[in-house]
Amino acid sequence: MSFAKGGATFTRYRITEEPVGGITEDFIAERLTANAFVDIEETSEESSVGWVQFFNHLNSTFPLQVWSFSELAVFTLRSDERKLPNKILNRYLAIAVARFTEETGRAPNSVKKKELKDALRHDLLRRSLLDTSLLEVIWLTKINEIWLGAAGEKNRALFEEAWLRTFGLGLKILVPITIGLEILKKPLQDRLMELSDTTIFGLSGH
Amino acid sequence: MALDKFVDYVQLWQEKIFLGEEFLTWLWLCSEVDNNFVTQKGDNYEVWFENSLRLESGQGPTKRSVTCQNSNKDGSFEWAEAFTAVKMNKKVINARLRVRFEEREWSLTLPSDTLSPKSIKLLAGVDFKDENDAMATQAGTLIDRVVYFMELTQIIETLLGMFLKIRLSPDWAKEELPRLKGWISRWTGNED
Numbered sequence: 001m002s003f004a005k006g007g008a009t010f011t012r013y014r015i016t017e018e019p020v021g022g023i024t025e026d027f028i029a030e031r032l033t034a035n036a037f038v039d040i041e042e043t044s045e046e047s048s049v050g051w052v053q054f055f056n057h058l059n060s061t062f063p064l065q066v067w068s069f070s071e072l073a074v075f076t077l078r079s080d081e082r083k084l085p086n087k088i089l090n091r092y093l094a095i096a097v098a099r100f101t102e103e104t105g106r107a108p109n110s111v112k113k114k115e116l117k118d119a120l121r122h123d124l125l126r127r128s129l130l131d132t133s134l135l136e137v138i139w140l141t142k143i144n145e146i147w148l149g150a151a152g153e154k155n156r157a158l159f160e161e162a163w164l165r166t167f168g169l170g171l172k173i174l175v176p177i178t179i180g181l182e183i184l185k186k187p188l189q190d191r192l193m194e195l196s197d198t199t200i201f202g203l204s205g206h
Numbered sequence: 207m208a209l210d211k212f213v214d215y216v217q218l219w220q221e222k223i224f225l226g227e228e229f230l231t232w233l234w235l236c237s238e239v240d241n242n243f244v245t246q247k248g249d250n251y252e253v254w255f256e257n258s259l260r261l262e263s264g265q266g267p268t269k270r271s272v273t274c275q276n277s278n279k280d281g282s283f284e285w286a287e288a289f290t291a292v293k294m295n296k297k298v299i300n301a302r303l304r305v306r307f308e309e310r311e312w313s314l315t316l317p318s319d320t321l322s323p324k325s326i327k328l329l330a331g332v333d334f335k336d337e338n339d340a341m342a343t344q345a346g347t348l349i350d351r352v353v354y355f356m357e358l359t360q361i362i363e364t365l366l367g368m369f370l371k372i373r374l375s376p377d378w379a380k381e382e383l384p385r386l387k388g389w390i391s392r393w394t395g396n397e398d
Contacts, residue, residue: 009324
């Protein structure tokens with residue numbers, strides 16, 4: 001499921017500020033490139049978050065023709081993560097400690113034990129599988145609106161952090177109250193702000 | 207970079223989280239009362255609530271939820287349980303609905319907290335043409351779909367605007383609320 005195929009799901013935001021010099025194609029491309037996804041497949045890094053192309057999640061370069069279509073800027077936030085459960089690390093550590101003790105005739109001290117643990121963590125992380133998540137983003141440049149192709153607090157937080165780090169521009173999430181304030185004019189805006197939660201349709205409604 | 211650029215809006219959002227619940231409840235009742243038509247300035251929006259409604263009341267430990275199924279295909283008493291839930295002060299927090307405007311039709315799930323459409327399907331008035339060039343096809347289809355999604359978000363905003371204008375007007379208490387409560391009472395069998 002994505003914006004391009006299947007049933008789409010999205011969260012809407014409005015950009016609330018402009019960079020010095022305005023939002024240009026150069027600005028977007030330069031920021032995307034500076035915050036592009038870095039592959040950690042062959043490393044022991046635990047996580048990597050950055051931008052990849054909308055239609056090719058293996059490519060993190062941004063020539064104009066792959067992200068700028070009509071009045072849309074499109075790209076994907078890729079997050080790769082590998083997890084090493086403590087239980088597994090401790091099991092391997094116990095084996096390593098036993099082997100060290102057998103070979104040297106003495107138990108490892110705390111410094112040696114940490115050294116063994118760090119080496120094991122590095123080795124096990126490099127061998128563990130990556131968990132990849134992809135968040136599609138569509139920027140409607142003409143109306144300064146952003147669509148995040150996902151819902152849920154965790155996805156929103158991941159995107160919002162990456163957005164601020166990349167573009168440094170404030171965003172307003174478009175939900176009933178913020179949409180309402182955009183639609184209405186004064187004095188209805190003021191009345192909307194004063195409106196409180198009441199039991200409106202029920203037996204005691206007003 | 208601090209995330210405080212979001213904080214003001216998030217706090218306001220939480221304070222006014224009930225707005226979406228009121229809106230979805232109003233929209234559902236209007237669609238029932240007015241034979242699935244919601245009309246503004248001569249534009250007819252057809253709205254059907256399908257399959258199931260999730261309603262909720264209270265917050266925190268006092269929160270109570272109920273999911274009501276629309277299993278009766280002949281149209282009679284199909285939402286009786288949901289009408290009763292509304293009368294017991296519950297509001298709609300999630301709904302699967304179909305929306306039709308002019309020749310276009312969408313199916314979507316609408317949660318009350320964000321009104322961000324989920325699992326959108328384009329049911330009618332859509333024609334995706336294939337092109338030879340692979341990239342052009344991908345991009346062209348994406349642009350077409352974004353246009354249809356924009357139309358849908360505009361319709362949701364129009365419907366929300368209709369609700370807010372009447373909710374904030376004296377007509378709400380004098381006309382709209384009695385009209386909708388009268389309808390609920392007809393189905394639940396109790397007059398207030």
